[in-house]
Amino acid sequence: MEILEEKKNKNKKYKPILEGIPNWPVYQLSKNRKEFIDEVTRQSIERIRELRPSNKQLLDDLQATAYREQNRIKRNRWRVDPKDDSAFWSKIKNELVELSTRNPDELTEAVNQLLEKIVYRYASEIAGNFKPSSYRFAREAVKFWFARLLNGARVKKFGAFFRNRYTLRDKIHIVGKVKLLRKLARKGTVVMVPTHFSNLDSILVGWIIHEMGLPAFIYGAGLNLFNIKIMAYFMNSLGAYKVDRRKKNLPYLETLKMYSNLAIQKGAHSLFFPGGTRSRSGMIEKQLKLGLLSTAVEAQRTCYNSEGEQRKIFVVPVTLNYHFVLEAPELIEDYLSTKGQDRYFPENDKYGSFQLIRFMIKFFGNRSNISVSIGPALDVLGNYVDEEGNSLDAHNRIINTKDYFISSGELTIDRQREDEYTRMLSQRIVAEYHKINRVFASHLVSFIAFEMWQKKYHQLDLFNLLRLPEEELEIDYQEFRATFKRVRKQIYLLKEQGKINFASHVKGKVDLVINSGIDNVGVFHLNRPLLKNKKGNIVTKDLSLLYYYHNRLAGYGLEQFI
Amino acid sequence: MSSEHNSSFSTDEKPVGVIGAGSFGTVIANMIAQNRNVLLYARNADVVKHINEKKENRGYAIHPNVQALNDLATLADKCDVIFPIVPSSHFRAMMQQLAPYLHPYHMLIHGTKGFDITLPAGETVESVEKLDRSRVKTMSEVIQEESVAVRIGCLAGPNLSKELAMRQPAATVVASHFQEVIQTGKKLLKSDRFQVYENNDIVGVEIAGVLKNIIAIASGALSGLGFGDNAKGLLISRGAVEMVYLGRALGGDLKAFLGVAGIGDLVTTCNSPKSRNFTVGYRLAKGEKLNDIIADMKEVAEGINTVRIAKKCADTYKVRALITDRLYRVLFEGLNIEEALEFLMRFPLNMDIDFI
Numbered sequence: 001m002e003i004l005e006e007k008k009n010k011n012k013k014y015k016p017i018l019e020g021i022p023n024w025p026v027y028q029l030s031k032n033r034k035e036f037i038d039e040v041t042r043q044s045i046e047r048i049r050e051l052r053p054s055n056k057q058l059l060d061d062l063q064a065t066a067y068r069e070q071n072r073i074k075r076n077r078w079r080v081d082p083k084d085d086s087a088f089w090s091k092i093k094n095e096l097v098e099l100s101t102r103n104p105d106e107l108t109e110a111v112n113q114l115l116e117k118i119v120y121r122y123a124s125e126i127a128g129n130f131k132p133s134s135y136r137f138a139r140e141a142v143k144f145w146f147a148r149l150l151n152g153a154r155v156k157k158f159g160a161f162f163r164n165r166y167t168l169r170d171k172i173h174i175v176g177k178v179k180l181l182r183k184l185a186r187k188g189t190v191v192m193v194p195t196h197f198s199n200l201d202s203i204l205v206g207w208i209i210h211e212m213g214l215p216a217f218i219y220g221a222g223l224n225l226f227n228i229k230i231m232a233y234f235m236n237s238l239g240a241y242k243v244d245r246r247k248k249n250l251p252y253l254e255t256l257k258m259y260s261n262l263a264i265q266k267g268a269h270s271l272f273f274p275g276g277t278r279s280r281s282g283m284i285e286k287q288l289k290l291g292l293l294s295t296a297v298e299a300q301r302t303c304y305n306s307e308g309e310q311r312k313i314f315v316v317p318v319t320l321n322y323h324f325v326l327e328a329p330e331l332i333e334d335y336l337s338t339k340g341q342d343r344y345f346p347e348n349d350k351y352g353s354f355q356l357i358r359f360m361i362k363f364f365g366n367r368s369n370i371s372v373s374i375g376p377a378l379d380v381l382g383n384y385v386d387e388e389g390n391s392l393d394a395h396n397r398i399i400n401t402k403d404y405f406i407s408s409g410e411l412t413i414d415r416q417r418e419d420e421y422t423r424m425l426s427q428r429i430v431a432e433y434h435k436i437n438r439v440f441a442s443h444l445v446s447f448i449a450f451e452m453w454q455k456k457y458h459q460l461d462l463f464n465l466l467r468l469p470e471e472e473l474e475i476d477y478q479e480f481r482a483t484f485k486r487v488r489k490q491i492y493l494l495k496e497q498g499k500i501n502f503a504s505h506v507k508g509k510v511d512l513v514i515n516s517g518i519d520n521v522g523v524f525h526l527n528r529p530l531l532k533n534k535k536g537n538i539v540t541k542d543l544s545l546l547y548y549y550h551n552r553l554a555g556y557g558l559e560q561f562i
Numbered sequence: 563m564s565s566e567h568n569s570s571f572s573t574d575e576k577p578v579g580v581i582g583a584g585s586f587g588t589v590i591a592n593m594i595a596q597n598r599n600v601l602l603y604a605r606n607a608d609v610v611k612h613i614n615e616k617k618e619n620r621g622y623a624i625h626p627n628v629q630a631l632n633d634l635a636t637l638a639d640k641c642d643v644i645f646p647i648v649p650s651s652h653f654r655a656m657m658q659q660l661a662p663y664l665h666p667y668h669m670l671i672h673g674t675k676g677f678d679i680t681l682p683a684g685e686t687v688e689s690v691e692k693l694d695r696s697r698v699k700t701m702s703e704v705i706q707e708e709s710v711a712v713r714i715g716c717l718a719g720p721n722l723s724k725e726l727a728m729r730q731p732a733a734t735v736v737a738s739h740f741q742e743v744i745q746t747g748k749k750l751l752k753s754d755r756f757q758v759y760e761n762n763d764i765v766g767v768e769i770a771g772v773l774k775n776i777i778a779i780a781s782g783a784l785s786g787l788g789f790g791d792n793a794k795g796l797l798i799s800r801g802a803v804e805m806v807y808l809g810r811a812l813g814g815d816l817k818a819f820l821g822v823a824g825i826g827d828l829v830t831t832c833n834s835p836k837s838r839n840f841t842v843g844y845r846l847a848k849g850e851k852l853n854d855i856i857a858d859m860k861e862v863a864e865g866i867n868t869v870r871i872a873k874k875c876a877d878t879y880k881v882r883a884l885i886t887d888r889l890y891r892v893l894f895e896g897l898n899i900e901e902a903l904e905f906l907m908r909f910p911l912n913m914d915i916d917f918i
Contacts, residue, residue, distance in 0.1 A: 381666070395661075399665075400666070403666035404667070409642075417713075417740055417741070420740055422740075424712070
């Protein structure tokens, strides 16, 4: 097995690029939390009034908001929701009714006051609460306990628990453009946009940001994560702000966007998951949510418009690569039951603090590794950026990013144009995800096994295929092996063309790589997606799960080599 | 920034650039000149001299606000808005020359109805195994690939140069993802005799404008054979269906085909002896050879090349395109026009419309 070990991680420990927490933009934000919330409130109101200039339109929206909020409280209540939620919204509703009796000259004033109440509440709810003391504590706690778990589980000797032979860096590999990212984080504001597969992503990403020596980022985390107490603690101390996906009303969305927008403008490095929610299918995101992404474009334009220093914004795509996704069975079930319908996914997290810790122990005891690929930095239009922070075109000529916002010689505000830029940026990010995606042996064996079954039963559609009894499915090992070699060769070719990346363990001897893939894929699930039977042939215990892990390699056109 | 021909409306605004001094380019330059100063680029220095001295080009009088030049760097420097109107076969080369001078603030609205193809070395449209969308590009895609310009639009619709020059009523579509581009195009082109419509499906509009040239050649051929309006009505409606299928395979949306740039342009070109593509079909039917016709046309009939490309694409994407296919055989494989027509009339088809 030793050949299959990941190459020794070259990553030395990176020195922090900013000494001392007080210099961090995220700390500055939380120190002036109150002022910041006030500013977010003020500017959000301005924006909402711009979008809904007449009182009539705005009132319609506020009524819809109040109605939906009350509905949410009735139907879908979470532990993190404030106690006075219900009282607050019935009061708002009463005030809305009362408004209809006001005479027209007072109306605008009254509507604005009401709007302010709502927006202020949202802004306070969204705002993060970064505390240096608990940041330090959480950071050290994570490092200490992870190291204990790792050493205790791996080195099976008495006392190993207190050794430091293995560190997290052996377990989690950071590859890609780390140096570039560190340089640019000093020159401008970084907006990191990772793929999203698991609830653990948020914590993982918090750790790698620290590990790369970067100051804490502010980041958007789903409010559902705050239901889990231990997560909530870490998220808060890592500087997270809360994104509540149940709230789809105009005042909330505008407030959320303004929060991100202003934080980026103030130079706080930011992170959010542009897919919006965890990938249900296991595929790399193809369609991104444009809301938060648009704040990067808007913040860049505002920076160029400002008198002072014109900070540049760098968008950095990141992919998180796992052998195993804790929630995979639920995710794929969601996906299959709603395929073809674009409906809201209920966030029912079955994992409490206990399950999470148990998973950690298993994870660290296993050889299962995680790798994080840091992509090349892009400007807000998706152009590559060099070490000096210059945007480059396809022929390496320098582009002045400000020119994208210039019309007839002047910087102009054109929201439709910026929506289009956001769409272009999102396509560039998706393309980069596919390029920096790091193939593991487990992804490859899943992909091949599933595709071979699909080919064998080509007359069945996906749902009928998934309904086949697992006992009937068996692939002859030699046949599997031959296909594996063929597809792996194709992956090498794709890598040469810069279209994909793979972990070094994929390059080992065929049988060893296949074995390690099968051993690792979805290793902690009750039903293993892939196994070898006594004859040495390939079988599955859960085809839907296999489909989930297979999807990681969808979209590269590899099907034709099966 | 001001040009020699100052007039009350355009002294303080930058001139507008037009690249390509063919008939359509010249006519567009003249139309814009009613609203702004125009710099008209021609590849050939003699043509530039001729335009500036004689105030005439290809039989069209040149508006006093139009100045010809031979230098892309100057054009890009002086103009924020540029209309590239050159044949599709030269488009990419032109963009490669222009690209170093372009900045993200430039706005490009092209008026070229043809495809760009990139083939592996040594291959031809016929020899290549597959011709898919990665090798066939619309002009807006070429602009995006070759330059930093993103604010891109296109002109499409029934715009016969001769009629436009006579200021007969007509309309065009300006298509772009950017409202800003559409509004600028409208402002620059609009006059009391020229209506400008908006569309945001730029690729759909481009594809519709390109594919209609195929049907235009076929329509010319019908006229050349001496057939009447029943035949033409049949061709146009079946031609439209074929455009929709091919267009969809290439990534266009149905809506673009029903608008001014689709049906509008199709009906116009299919009825007009003034259209170059129509003329090609007409003369073919009269018994002339394709090479002779091409040799003696002053300007490119985009449709001829489009037939080759569309035929290969139809094969690649397995789309049934009977008219394109027969026309291809007539143009390049020496099939008799009468035989082609007979085949089309006999082919067992019964469903009229099945795409809505």
